[in-house]
Amino acid sequence: MIFYSTNGQAPAATLEKAVVKGLAEDKGLYMPERIKALPQEFFDNIENLSFQEIAYTVADAFFGEDVPADDLKAIVYDTLAFDCPCVKVTDTIYSLELFHGPTLAFKDVGARFMARLLQYFLKKEGKGQVNVLVATSGDTGSAVANGFLGVDGIHVYVLYPKGKVSPIQECQFTTLGGNITAVEVDGVFDDCQALVKNAFMDADLNAHMQLTSANSINVARFLPQSFYYFYAYAQMKKLGLADELVVCVPSGNFGNICSALFGKKMGLPIKRFIAANNANDIFYNYLQTGKYEPRPSVQTIANAMDVGDPSNFARIYDLYGKSHAAICADISGATYTDAQIAETIKEVKSQTGYVCDPHGACGYRALQEGLVSGEVGVFLETAHPAKFKDTVDSILSESIEIPAKLQAFMKGVKQSVPMSKDFADFKQYLLAQ
Numbered sequence: 001m002i003f004y005s006t007n008g009q010a011p012a013a014t015l016e017k018a019v020v021k022g023l024a025e026d027k028g029l030y031m032p033e034r035i036k037a038l039p040q041e042f043f044d045n046i047e048n049l050s051f052q053e054i055a056y057t058v059a060d061a062f063f064g065e066d067v068p069a070d071d072l073k074a075i076v077y078d079t080l081a082f083d084c085p086c087v088k089v090t091d092t093i094y095s096l097e098l099f100h101g102p103t104l105a106f107k108d109v110g111a112r113f114m115a116r117l118l119q120y121f122l123k124k125e126g127k128g129q130v131n132v133l134v135a136t137s138g139d140t141g142s143a144v145a146n147g148f149l150g151v152d153g154i155h156v157y158v159l160y161p162k163g164k165v166s167p168i169q170e171c172q173f174t175t176l177g178g179n180i181t182a183v184e185v186d187g188v189f190d191d192c193q194a195l196v197k198n199a200f201m202d203a204d205l206n207a208h209m210q211l212t213s214a215n216s217i218n219v220a221r222f223l224p225q226s227f228y229y230f231y232a233y234a235q236m237k238k239l240g241l242a243d244e245l246v247v248c249v250p251s252g253n254f255g256n257i258c259s260a261l262f263g264k265k266m267g268l269p270i271k272r273f274i275a276a277n278n279a280n281d282i283f284y285n286y287l288q289t290g291k292y293e294p295r296p297s298v299q300t301i302a303n304a305m306d307v308g309d310p311s312n313f314a315r316i317y318d319l320y321g322k323s324h325a326a327i328c329a330d331i332s333g334a335t336y337t338d339a340q341i342a343e344t345i346k347e348v349k350s351q352t353g354y355v356c357d358p359h360g361a362c363g364y365r366a367l368q369e370g371l372v373s374g375e376v377g378v379f380l381e382t383a384h385p386a387k388f389k390d391t392v393d394s395i396l397s398e399s400i401e402i403p404a405k406l407q408a409f410m411k412g413v414k415q416s417v418p419m420s421k422d423f424a425d426f427k428q429y430l431l432a433q
């Protein structure tokens with residue numbers, strides 16, 4: 001499969017180049033040149049297939065031309081050793097719980113798939129070590145670190161802002177050791193992001209080491225997230241509730257919803273999508289006005305969605321032929337303040353017993369306000385509420401339980417490299433590696 005850049009100024013790339021490089025030379029995002037429709041028999045029979053079987057069929061459409069069937073199957077099956085149940089919250093609203101993977105967040109699937117695919121290419125080509133740089137405000141770092149842990153030939157540097165990620169999140173990437181190095185930056189998330197961006201552009205560093213990115217600009221990280229939507233459809237179909245299915249995605253960088261829109265282009269019969277935002281409402285405003293106006297992000301209690309210039313907007317815009325009307329035909333928006341998110345967490349708990357995390361709460365509320373008669377909604381519960389324990393506890397005035405998987409991380413010993421926010425220091429550190 002050939003991949004082109006959304007900016008149209010870079011040469012077309014192979015899958016391997018797109019995965020190893022991450023971003024195109026013109027700073028555009030790679031897009032597959034074709035999106036294959038899946039056969040009707042697949043959808044007719046989808047409710048009888050396992051998550052792994054469904055995912056392999058979807059993966060084959062994107063990666064099957066470049067990766068032999070046995071290798072691709074091994075990558076998919078190794079990535080998905082867990083299920084994601086659709087849990088009934090009300091008669092018309094279901095929660096697709098994406099927190100049953102190793103770090104209890106939906107980014108696990110993309111991170112692990114990308115690690116395995118990169119490993120496949122490195123083995124095939126006998127290439128030297130690849131270094132993954134990732135800036136995180138919490139969730140991306142833990143998913144990427146755990147996805148790449150123990151993978152030969154790849155070293156991961158996770159840059160995070162000192163004192164600004166929750167203790168639970170911090171221990172998920174600072175206690176691993178091995179090929180994972182946590183870099184604790186004396187600054188804010190934007191400083192971490194700037195260090196990573198500067199590193200990718202620095203000629204000395206690129207001559208010294210092979211660098212790549214593992215955030216959702218990478219095709220190998222965002223495309224596998226489409227597996228979730230096919231699986232959700234299958235589960236709802238099994239319940240006889242898939243005829244007018246509306247899927248609501250709490251969105252930040254829009255990688256997750258973008259993968260769902262690829263699914264729709266492949267024939268997945270989801271009626272429409274809702275992108276739920278926190279107070280960072282750039283996409284919401286785009287839907288209302290047709291103008292895309294990025295702004296610096298504001299801090300909210302749904303912090304994994306604190307994004308002021310969603311990177312995957314470029315992919316969505318391209319996917320719909322740059323047509324605002326076409327985008328609006330498939331996607332509507334919603335935006336909620338911290339007060340509304342807190343109110344929703346409280347209400348859902350008292351009315352149904354279900355505990356939402358702050359991101360999922362945006363998704364629930366958008367369905368509650370947006371579903372019309374006959375529609376059934378699924379929102380993505382993108383992280384386990386215990387990952388945001390302080391916030392959720394104080395809203396509910398109770399202490400929610402921490403799952404055993406998370407507790408295990410908290411027993412580890414924190415190791416990190418202290419770093420200033422000055423690029424010269426970070427460069428010197430990497431050159432010494």
Ligand SMILES: *Cc1c(COP(=O)(O)O)cnc(C)c1O
Binds near residue numbers: 105251256359383
């Ligand atoms: C990353 C993340 C999101 C946003 O996903 P995007 O693909 O960036 O839109 C939402 N919720 C949680 C918990 C996340 O970690």
